Structures are given as structure tokens and as C-alpha cells.
Amino acid sequence: MVGSAHDIASYLYVCNNTTEDATYYIDWGIHETMIGRLYAGDWMLIPWNASDDDAEIEIQAQGGTNIIEYCLFNSDAILPTAAA
Amino acid sequence: MATINASVTINSDIASYPVTISKTMTMTKSANPSVGLEETTGLRTKRFTDTTAAVIVEADELTDDTAHKVYIRNASTSRSNFFYVAYNASAAAAGTAETIGKLYGGDWMLMPYNGSTNITVASSTTTEAQILEYMVFADGIEAAKG
Numbered sequence: 001m002v003g004s005a006h007d008i009a010s011y012l013y014v015c016n017n018t019t020e021d022a023t024y025y026i027d028w029g030i031h032e033t034m035i036g037r038l039y040a041g042d043w044m045l046i047p048w049n050a051s052d053d054d055a056e057i058e059i060q061a062q063g064g065t066n067i068i069e070y071c072l073f074n075s076d077a078i079l080p081t082a083a084a
Numbered sequence: 085m086a087t088i089n090a091s092v093t094i095n096s097d098i099a100s101y102p103v104t105i106s107k108t109m110t111m112t113k114s115a116n117p118s119v120g121l122e123e124t125t126g127l128r129t130k131r132f133t134d135t136t137a138a139v140i141v142e143a144d145e146l147t148d149d150t151a152h153k154v155y156i157r158n159a160s161t162s163r164s165n166f167f168y169v170a171y172n173a174s175a176a177a178a179g180t181a182e183t184i185g186k187l188y189g190g191d192w193m194l195m196p197y198n199g200s201t202n203i204t205v206a207s208s209t210t211t212e213a214q215i216l217e218y219m220v221f222a223d224g225i226e227a228a229k230g
Contacts, residue, residue: 013094035184
């Protein structure tokens with residue numbers, strides 16, 4: 001998930017809907033910094049300010065196939081400029 | 085065994101197809117998902133009157149790379165002011181690596197946390213005191229140092 005406008009008041013919900021194995025998790029983080037582990041069945045709700053171009057939210061599945069549900073409630077989004 | 089449950093409900097009518105999310109989780113240990121978390125840092129409340137960054141969660145008090153959950157709530161009522169919340173040893177600002185987001189008055193967050201770097205906050209205002217509530221549901225607290 002990449003931010004476009006910066007230092008905004010967005011909210012991010014992520015849920016790990018994996019049911020196959022409770023030891024599975026996703027590492028979540030910002031850019032290349034991992035912040036926590038979202039285990040199977042867990043959810044998180046955080047504010048996200050997309051502080052700069054390197055503030056994208058990243059996840060990485062661990063253990064096996066993880067099923068992730070997420071929703072970004074965005075206060076401001078800048079769409080890519082269409083190619084001429 | 086202790087049991088800690090957390091629930092979230094999100095409703096939105098901003099689109100033609102409304103978003104309705106309702107989830108409950110039981111916080112469990114990373115090493116044994118059938119066992120619930122059994123430790124917390126306790127619920128703390130802190131009043132901030134300036135914009136100096138402050139560490140609210142010290143990573144060295146928690147076991148690394150487990151299933152901690154951090155709860156933070158801005159108990160103030162003003163929607164104009166906020167706290168920057170960062171995964172950083174000592175700083176929290178707009179472009180700090182890694183600032184997570186801005187927690188406005190009345191907002192809360194619950195996030196998984198690996199206990200490897202401090203959680204630092206900074207109030208956005210010096211003209212109005214802001215109250216922050218926070219707590220770690222811990223998957224391993226290290227023996228007190230000092």
C-alpha cells in the first residue's frame with residue numbers, strides 16, 4: 001500500500017483471516033522496518049500518515065499461505081496522472 | 085489461562101456498498117497459539133503539555149519477536165490536535181522513520197508489536213494539554229533492569 005498525499009489522517013484495518021494454522025502470521029511494517037506479527041485470526045487498526053514516499057505499508061507472509069483482509073480509510077488520495 | 089479478547093466494529097456509508105466490519109480476536113502467545121497472553125504493562129495515562137517526543141513503550145522491557153499488542157488512545161476531545169506515534173527509539177514527527185500515524189482526539193489504535201524498537205509519541209500542540217492512554221498486552225516481559 002503506497003501513500004500518495006503525505007502526513008494525512010488515514011486509518012488502516014488489517015485482519016489475518018487464516019484458519020489453516022494458528023502459528024502462521026504476517027510480518028507487517030513500514031518501508032523496510034518490520035513492526036509486528038499479525039497472527040492468524042488477529043486484526044489491527046492503526047492511524048497511518050503516509051509520512052513520505054518511503055512510508056508504504058508492507059506485509060510478508062510467514063509459515064505458509066496467509067489470507068489477508070484490509071481496508072484503508074483515506075483522508076486524501078492523489079491518483080496517478082494518466083499517460084498522455 | 086488468562087483470556088484477553090478485543091473487538092472492532094467499523095461501519096461506513098461512503099460508498100454505494102457500505103463497509104461493515106466486525107471482528108473479535110483472542111490474544112494468544114506466539115509460541116503456543118492455544119495459550120492466551122498472560123502479562124500486561126498495565127494501563128497508563130500520561131498528560132502531555134508540550135511537543136517533546138516521549139517513549140511510551142520501551143522495547144528492552146519486552147521479549148523480541150513475539151505477539152505483543154499495543155493499545156493507545158488519545159483521550160483528549162479536540163479533533164484539531166493529535167499525537168504522532170512512531171516505531172522509533174526516540175523520535176516521532178511527520179517524516180520520522182518510522183512514524184506510523186497521527187492519533188487524533190478520541191481515536192485509538194491496536195497494533196501487533198515485535199518489541200524490537202521503542203514506541204515514541206509526540207503531541208502536536210503546546211497550547212492545549214493532551215491525554216494519552218496506553219497499554220501493552222505482552223507476550224513476554226523481560227526482568228526489570230536498572
